[in-house]
Amino acid sequence: MELDDRKKAILEAVIESYIENAEPVGSRTIAKRKQLNISPATVRNEMADLEEMGLLEQPHTSAGRIPSDLGYRVYVDKLMKRYELTADEINRMRSLMQLKISEMDSLIREITNIYSRLINYTVIATMPEQKQATIKHFQIMPIDSHNILLIVVTDSKMVKETKITLTRPITLYDAVQISSVLNESLAGVPCKDINISSIKGLQSELYEYDEIIQPILDFVYECISTEDNAKIFYGGITNLLNFPEYSNINRARELLEYLDNKSNIQRVIAHRQHEKVKILIGSENNAIELNDCSVVLSPYQIDGRAIGTIGLIGPTRMNYSKAVSNIEFLAGQLNRLSEYNMEEKK
Amino acid sequence: MELDDRKKAILEAVIESYIENAEPVGSRTIAKRKQLNISPATVRNEMADLEEMGLLEQPHTSAGRIPSDLGYRVYVDKLMKRYELTADEINRMRSLMQLKISEMDSLIREITNIYSRLINYTVIATMPEQKQATIKHFQIMPIDSHNILLIVVTDSKMVKETKITLTRPITLYDAVQISSVLNESLAGVPCKDINISSIKGLQSELYEYDEIIQPILDFVYECISTEDNAKIFYGGITNLLNFPEYSNINRARELLEYLDNKSNIQRVIAHRQHEKVKILIGSENNAIELNDCSVVLSPYQIDGRAIGTIGLIGPTRMNYSKAVSNIEFLAGQLNRLSEYNMEEKK
């Protein structure tokens, strides 16, 4: 089936109405738009087609339609009009750059914070660590019999931690044993010199903890293989709680806990060395906790070299057009900031 | 009316049951405790007395009783038995101190984070800034016509911001004007040299912005008068969402937004230069957003001089006994850490 102009117009109208109201859109609502000049019945036929094409979904038979992830994707790639920033919005972002903070990471942290109040989404930013990290220390801390916290400290102040649920109980003694083997073999070694085979070696050394060791080594490998140990800042996490999609406390908690663990979000934005604004919609984030979230990311440069990322997190129902224009502009301002202004601020 | 032994026992039983189950406690539940050996009817009489004394409350006529803030206060001051830490708990806290992070503030930040996973409350810690701060820069950023963000940057990387709601609209131009007056008069001046009269002077200089200026000056004064511009870290903010008292998303959002603004919590813990563990129950926090929260705080020392604070935040229904023992022990460990261990870690 072909996506003709009328289908496009209807898809666009559905998405824009849903972005605004967070409620399934019925045929009558669409038909009332004067530009289209068609009856609800016709809209219903078209909507049925769009649903068949996987662009719309129906929460239940007697409800209106909502966009699917694929629908948003088509909208974002082909239909979305560019949002023009207002003079006020531009002024506010420029004025953000006036913050007189000389340390780059405090500055980015504050921009993230303050900007989140202006945009009403959650803002995320990473600061790249230039130097190659070395693992300094491992620590395993049992929370209860089946849950441990694995903590990895690198020499660049970076701490990564994750909660791991085990299939069999672990004692404090086991934890000390495993930590010390990990420390003896891997501490002090630069991350780039650790590879799968050195980790496999550990597996045989720790054979007596067979069932426990696998998820631990997985996390260690993940730590050393995410090349840049970027610092991550969030601003306005609580903005997420304003969206009706998170009015269920369990859903909200699940999401906030996911974001609280910074290695999670690092995984989402890792390996996205791209030149322009990138949009990740719902399941494209590859994490069930983010299935109803979208992320809009843009790289920004410091001194024309090291690359950090700044972006927004919101429900898939977010205003993509506005988000893209905002993040694009903000990243542009940051680029200019690092080139010209840092010197004089010092 | 006197608080005799039986009344004490009943109050204690009600509080401990409510701490555990988060549900109003009925007379039958209390009477079933064998130690007391009294009938539900007697308990009901006693409970009515305790209610009259302001120690218990009734959510509605046919429900059981819940403790009032005053009830908790009496419990905490007079009835509560000391919780003895288990060997495991002690080991875990000691093992927390093994974290090999040389920068003190990163270390405290991580301890806060990781400890929150062990204790399941929200952990809060401040790092004192030794040196006397100087205000470096003011900035006013309009969010919309009636809300502004006031940002104060000091030379010690500290940034304080607050959202202020105005009684009349403000333009971007007004904001620039007011900022520049503030900057001209106050930037570069050490906080200790700014006092009420220098602020009063500004008020006449900015007379044309009469209605707007008052809350702004209030915040400025608050900034400069909180003597230590401590950094504040939170760990496990999302732990709060596990408590049934915050299962209402609006309540949860209100609380998280309050905590998100660090100057708020600074106000709560400011001027608490005390020697031992301090407990603030519900309304004692002097903030409506914290009316159903309690805070358990302890000072800790770095190099025997500068004083930071570490503590827990939870619902008023928190396990005070456990919280106190934990925070006391943790603060003790931190004291020892800074005295002996920091050198060798460097």
Place this chain on the structure above:
DNA sequence: GTTAGCACTCAACGACACAGAGTGCTAACA
């Protein structure tokens, strides 16, 4: 002073009906 008994209160819950929004299908229309 304590307790058994009893009438009373109130939130929580499930059953039920009903309104309203929206759909899909059919048949008529241009």
Place this chain on the structure above:
DNA sequence: TGTTAGCACTCTGTGTCGTTGAGTGCTAAC
């Protein structure tokens, strides 16, 4: 052949109502 009016149908959300059960306060007896 594409569009539309009409209609029967579906499903959620809401309000009403009676029931249940936990808990109380009061009275009178022990």
